Amino acid sequence: MAWNLRRIRVGKGLSQEKLAADAGVDRAYFAKLERQAVNVGVDVLDKLSGALGVQLVEFFEMPEEGAEQPSVLRGGRKPK
Template identity: 55%
Template sequence: MNGRALVALNLRRLRIERGISQERLAADAVVDRAYVSELERQLGNASVDMLDKLAAVLGVGLGQFFIEPSPNDPEIVPLPVGRKARGAGQDR
């Protein structure tokens, strides 16, 4: 697996494990959401500085982006699409 694919896979995995949307990750890292999407689709090329920002938001070390997946790792299931309704989960 090449480096860009490895970073893309791990970025997506870490984001989804934490239940963070691309929009939230981008906002917290002060980058455009489209850029996060490009990174996850292997279309963007992240600098070390950018990986540092993303790692900080995700609460992981930089090395987490370079972990080779095991054949036994579970498939990455995307987060549900769309926004939560206002007041969702609140009693009225």
């Protein structure tokens, strides 16, 4: 789930801070979600999917074999 969350967020050029604010989720908690340091409830996933404009099921897609780890945005900014 965390892999897909980061992949979708970075693909849309959103920082953790921006997405957390848009979804009404604490930024520190959101960062822990992406690091797989906390468990997440369906209510939070629903907020995140709404803020990202994706269906909830997209968080649970299996990555293709050999897929690279999603990149991170440098300094919370959109990639150039």
